[in-house]
Amino acid sequence: MEEVLTYATPGFEAAIEAEDRNNDDLLCFKLLPPAVPLFDPTFFYQDNEFPVR
DSSP states (O other): OHHHHHHSOTTOHHHHHHTOTTOSSOEEEEEOOTTOOSSSSOEEEEESSSOOO
8 A cells, every 4th residue: 555655646645545345455556657647646456355347
């Protein structure tokens, strides 16, 4: 969780923490290459026990 929050834009902490559905302080995290023109840095995250379908 701490690693993901270091990349988060201020103000999104609560939304990221809410994704930890089983409250184990672990999220799956993928940092995308800087060539992705959305946000800098661009990353995906999800709970380690509840994968996105």
